[in-house]
Amino acid sequence: MIGRSDKQGRVNALVVEDSPPMRKMIVFALSRIRELSVTEADDGVDALRRIASTKFDIIITDINMPILDGLKLVKRLRADKAYKDVPIIIITTEGAEEDRQRALALGANAYITKPIQAPQVIKLVRETLGLLDGG
Numbered sequence: 001m002i003g004r005s006d007k008q009g010r011v012n013a014l015v016v017e018d019s020p021p022m023r024k025m026i027v028f029a030l031s032r033i034r035e036l037s038v039t040e041a042d043d044g045v046d047a048l049r050r051i052a053s054t055k056f057d058i059i060i061t062d063i064n065m066p067i068l069d070g071l072k073l074v075k076r077l078r079a080d081k082a083y084k085d086v087p088i089i090i091i092t093t094e095g096a097e098e099d100r101q102r103a104l105a106l107g108a109n110a111y112i113t114k115p116i117q118a119p120q121v122i123k124l125v126r127e128t129l130g131l132l133d134g135g
């Protein structure tokens with residue numbers, strides 16, 4: 001079981017995605033997991049700002065983003081003592097096999113391929129956090 005930083009025993013998730021409709025869709029899917037408290041970030045820079053003030057238990061990040069992309073974010077998180085073991089799920093496009101391999105090599109735990117399907121996101125996040133189904 002992943003360490004829970006929140007007083008109510010909730011799991012803090014950070015969703016990093018530069019596309020507002022895509023981000024909305026992921027957040028909506030994750031709202032089905034009762035234990036989760038979800039925070040949104042617009043891009044990698046916004047994500048770094050948010051992790052500076054909140055400890056997240058899982059990070060779900062897009063790869064293709066302006067300024068600071070998902071690969072750089074994974075690299076930065078793994079170099080950070082507080083985030084070296086926090087699960088990271090990356091979101092890639094179907095053809096981006098190279099990005100997937102790079103992200104996994106940099107320390108990402110799992111990936112989701114666009115087009116995103118809500119049940120797939122829910123299942124992967126639950127599995128990654130060790131949460132039981134239907135909880």
Ligand SMILES: [Mg+2]
Binds near residue numbers: 018062064
């Ligand atoms: Mg993007």
